[in-house]
Amino acid sequence: MTKPPQRRPAPASSAAPAPGAQLRVEAARALARVVSEGISLRSALGDANSRVADPRDRSLLAASLFAASRWWLRFDAALDALIDKPLPPKAREARALLIISMVQIAVIGLPDYAVVAACVDAMRTLGQPHYAGLANAVLRRFLREREAIEKTLDASEVTRHAHPRWLIDAITRDWPEQADTIFTANNHQAPLTLRVNRRRVERTVLLQRLYDAGIAASPHADLADAIVLAESTDVTRLPGYAEGLFSVQDGAAQRVVDLLDIEDGLRVLDACAAPGGKAAHLLERANIELLALDSDAARLDRVHENLARLGLDADVAVGDAMAVAGWWDGRPFDRILVDAPCSATGIVRRQPDIKLHRRAADIAPLVAGQSALLAALWPTLAPRGRLVYATCSLLRAENEDVIATFLDAHADARALPVPANFGLEAGPGRQNLPGENGCDGFFYAALVKVQVNE
Structure with a gap:
C-alpha cells in the first residue's frame, strides 16, 4: 500500500507563533x-x-x-x-x-x-x-x-x-552597616499589603472573607489596619474590593497616619495628595476637614476615584503647595502631611525601574524642592499644630538633613519623638529600611509649632 505523501512543516517564519x-x-x-x-x-x-x-x-x-x-x-x-x-x-x-x-x-x-x-x-x-x-x-x-x-x-x-554605581555609593555612604541587606531586599518582590477601610469593615471580618475565598492572608503585627497577603494577585478580584472594604497600601505608608495623631474635628492638609492613599486613610480614621491638594490635575482623578470607591469625601483641589496664595484661604491647619516628592530609593523592590531611571544629578533639585515645600507650608500650620514630613527615600540628604536644616532656620519648630518600635534613628526622624517589618523604605519626622520662647 502506497503511503500518502508527507507534508513538510511550514517554515518557522510563516507558521503561527508557538504558545508564549x-x-x-x-x-x-x-x-x-x-x-x-x-x-x-x-x-x-x-x-x-x-x-x-x-x-x-x-x-x-x-x-x-x-x-x-x-x-x-x-x-x-x-x-x-x-x-x-x-x-x-x-x-x-x-x-x-x-x-x-x-x-x-x-x-x-x-x-x-x-x-x-x-x-x-x-x-x-x-x-x-x-x-x-x-x-x-x-x-x-x-x-x-x-x-x-x-x-x-x-x-x-x-x-x-x-544597582547603578551612584546608588551603591550613596547607600553605602549613608547606611554602611546595612548596605548589603538593603541591596538584597531591593532585589526581592515586596509583599502585597492591604489597608482595611475601618469605616466599612473590621479587619477580622475581612480576613475571614479572604480565608473563605481561599486566599492566604495575615494581620500585620504592629499596624492596626494592615493585612499582608501571602501571594500577589489581581486585587480587583478580591472579595470586598468593589465594596470599598480595602485599598492596596504598603505598611510603611500606613504608618504616616499614626504619626499625625488625628482626631475628629481637625482641619488637615495633605499637601501632595495624589493618588490619594494617605488622604483616604486619614478620612477612614477620623471625621476631619481634609484638603487633598496636588499640582497634577490628571493624577487627582485617581484621588476622586479612590475616595468614591471607599465612600469617603474630601475637598480635592489642584494647587502648587509651594504657591500658598493660590489655594490657601487663610485658616490654619491643625495637621499637615508633607509626603514629599523624592528619589523613591526606598521602594526599589516595588518599583525596580527606579534603578534604571533615577540619576545622582536628580538628588540636589529634589532636596531644594523638599526644603522649599516645608518653608512654604509652615506658616499655614496652627500654633501647637503638627506637621509630618515623609519620603520613600533612603538618602539622608533628602531626609534627616532636610529636617535638620529646617529646624535650624525655624525657631518655632520642634521635632517630636518618633516611636522607636520600628526602623532606625535618623537624626530628628526615623528611617525604616526596605524589608524591615515587611515594609518599604520610608523616612518620617514629626514637627510641632511652638512659641519661640518655649
Missing part, C-alpha cells in the same frame, strides 16, 4: 520602552496587559517584566559577554527579549528548553528573524557557561547587586 511567543514579544517591547524611553514599568505593563487576555499570561508577563527590570544591570552585562559583536541600538527589542529569556531561566526558574525555544520563536514573531539563530546560540551558551558567567558578574558590585 506573542507574550514574550509584548514583554520585550514593554521592557525596551522602560529601558530606552524612560517609561515607567507600571505604565508599560498596563499597556502590554491590554493586549493579553489570559490571566495566567498576564501573571507571567508581570513576573518577567518586574524581574527583568530588577536584574537588567546584571543580565545586560551578561549579554555583552556572550556576544562577539554588540547589538545595534535599533535592536533594543531583540536585546530586551534576550535578557527576559535569561532572567526567566536564572531568576524565575522556567524550564531551560522551553525558554530557548520560545525566545527563538518570539524573535521571529518580533520581526527580527535574522536574530533567531543568535538567540539560540546565546541562550545555549549561557546555559553551558552559566556558572562561570555568574561568578564573573558577582565580582563587580554593580552586576552583583544590579
Whole structure:
C-alpha cells in the first residue's frame, strides 16, 4: 500500500507563533520602552496587559517584566559577554527579549528548553528573524557557561547587586552597616499589603472573607489596619474590593497616619495628595476637614476615584503647595502631611525601574524642592499644630538633613519623638529600611509649632 505523501512543516517564519511567543514579544517591547524611553514599568505593563487576555499570561508577563527590570544591570552585562559583536541600538527589542529569556531561566526558574525555544520563536514573531539563530546560540551558551558567567558578574558590585554605581555609593555612604541587606531586599518582590477601610469593615471580618475565598492572608503585627497577603494577585478580584472594604497600601505608608495623631474635628492638609492613599486613610480614621491638594490635575482623578470607591469625601483641589496664595484661604491647619516628592530609593523592590531611571544629578533639585515645600507650608500650620514630613527615600540628604536644616532656620519648630518600635534613628526622624517589618523604605519626622520662647 502506497503511503500518502508527507507534508513538510511550514517554515518557522510563516507558521503561527508557538504558545508564549506573542507574550514574550509584548514583554520585550514593554521592557525596551522602560529601558530606552524612560517609561515607567507600571505604565508599560498596563499597556502590554491590554493586549493579553489570559490571566495566567498576564501573571507571567508581570513576573518577567518586574524581574527583568530588577536584574537588567546584571543580565545586560551578561549579554555583552556572550556576544562577539554588540547589538545595534535599533535592536533594543531583540536585546530586551534576550535578557527576559535569561532572567526567566536564572531568576524565575522556567524550564531551560522551553525558554530557548520560545525566545527563538518570539524573535521571529518580533520581526527580527535574522536574530533567531543568535538567540539560540546565546541562550545555549549561557546555559553551558552559566556558572562561570555568574561568578564573573558577582565580582563587580554593580552586576552583583544590579544597582547603578551612584546608588551603591550613596547607600553605602549613608547606611554602611546595612548596605548589603538593603541591596538584597531591593532585589526581592515586596509583599502585597492591604489597608482595611475601618469605616466599612473590621479587619477580622475581612480576613475571614479572604480565608473563605481561599486566599492566604495575615494581620500585620504592629499596624492596626494592615493585612499582608501571602501571594500577589489581581486585587480587583478580591472579595470586598468593589465594596470599598480595602485599598492596596504598603505598611510603611500606613504608618504616616499614626504619626499625625488625628482626631475628629481637625482641619488637615495633605499637601501632595495624589493618588490619594494617605488622604483616604486619614478620612477612614477620623471625621476631619481634609484638603487633598496636588499640582497634577490628571493624577487627582485617581484621588476622586479612590475616595468614591471607599465612600469617603474630601475637598480635592489642584494647587502648587509651594504657591500658598493660590489655594490657601487663610485658616490654619491643625495637621499637615508633607509626603514629599523624592528619589523613591526606598521602594526599589516595588518599583525596580527606579534603578534604571533615577540619576545622582536628580538628588540636589529634589532636596531644594523638599526644603522649599516645608518653608512654604509652615506658616499655614496652627500654633501647637503638627506637621509630618515623609519620603520613600533612603538618602539622608533628602531626609534627616532636610529636617535638620529646617529646624535650624525655624525657631518655632520642634521635632517630636518618633516611636522607636520600628526602623532606625535618623537624626530628628526615623528611617525604616526596605524589608524591615515587611515594609518599604520610608523616612518620617514629626514637627510641632511652638512659641519661640518655649
